[in-house]
Amino acid sequence: MWPKTVDWKQLKFGVEIEFIGGKPAELELLPGWEMSLNEHQLDETGIESGSELKPPPMLWEERDQIRIMLSRLQAQGATANWSCGLHVHVGLEAWGEQMVLPLLDAALTYQDTLQALLRTSEHRLLFCPPVTTAMRERFALDPSAQAVHNAGRPQSHRCGINTASWFDIGTVEIRYANGSVLVHEVLHTIELCLRFVAAIGAGTELPLDPQQFAAALQAPASGYPASIPVPRWYQERIWLEELLLPFLEPIVQKLVPNGEVHDILPVEEGLVLAIENSSGKRMKYLIEPPAEGWIVKRQLPD
Incomplete structure (x- = not known):
């Protein structure tokens, strides 16, 4: 049923806390908590580290x-860096599937406002692309x-306001927040997301200005995870990936029909091409660049 007024504190939520460092396999978990050990982020040297x-x-x-x-995480030495994100899931049980279309409309209206308030790092926009009118x-x-x-790429198949998660686990996922293991930043982010979903569920219209938006929701106006710039080497890796994608797409589809590129990593023997299939399983292939076929447009200054 939509619209319907629900106290934001009565909405169930979950949160995915990405981090680097620590000893995730050894962390003592509270009942029901999970550690996803296969979701490694990158440390400052490019080595997979941490978990979720x-x-x-x-x-x-x-x-x-x-x-x-x-x-407990911090006691192990875990931190959050530029490669980490903080994703909040809010349960939609109070409204059911009727809530999805209003959330899509809300995304088209407020996604830039949420992104600005949460100070999403520019490089993280790959992981939270906008909802489009075509999707709606x-x-x-x-x-x-x-x-x-x-x-597109698996990193970008979930929008910043991800309504597809309704069909998986009955939630909407809000993906704009940068990573953090600081309790006040994590709780501020969760509170904002809960208040936002409750407001959309009630059919409330909100201001577009980020500070007025927060005030209308009675949510924190600041104290969210900071935007952290990426190292130069990582930015260069992303530029290289984007350059190679059009050339590698025919190989991707031959190896994994309907597959999507997860990442492309240069190694001594060539390139490691990681591809996800339609079920989310990731496969890696070692490929070699062609001996000919590349075009040199011009020499660049040293």
Whole structure:
């Protein structure tokens, strides 16, 4: 049922806390908490590090569990850097599938405002592309997860306001926040997301200015995870990936039909091409650049 007024503190939520360092396999977990050991972020040298910590669905009154787990993470030496994100899932049980279309409309209206308030690092926009009018139109005709799927690279198939998660786990996922293991930043982000979803669920219109937006929601106006610039080497890697993608797409489709490139990593023997299939399974292939076929446009100054 939509619209429907629901106290934001009565909405169940989850949060994906990405971090680097620490000893994730050894961390003592509270009941129901999970550690995803296959979701490695990158440390400052480019080595996969850390993991992703997730609680069970919880209510705001249970948030002290987050304080406990973040304290344990920090005691191990875990931190969050430019490669980490903070993703909040908010349960939509109070409204059901009728909430998806209003959330798409809200995304078209407020996604830039949320992005500005949460100070999303520019390089993280790959992981949270905008909802488009075309998605909204597709969903109106075909209310399915595929209608709100952003085709392209797996890093970018979930929008910043990700309504596809309704079809997986009954939530909307808000992906704009930068990474953090600081309790006040994590809780501020969760509170903002809960208040935002509750407001959209009630059919509330909100200001577009970020500070006025926060004030209308009675959410924190600041104290969110900081934007952290990427190292030069990582920026260069992304530029190289974007350059290679059009050339490698035929190989990708031959190796994994309907696959999507996860990443391209240069190694001594050539390139490691990581591809995800339609089920989310990742496969890696070692490939060699062609002996001919590249075009040298001009020499650049040293």
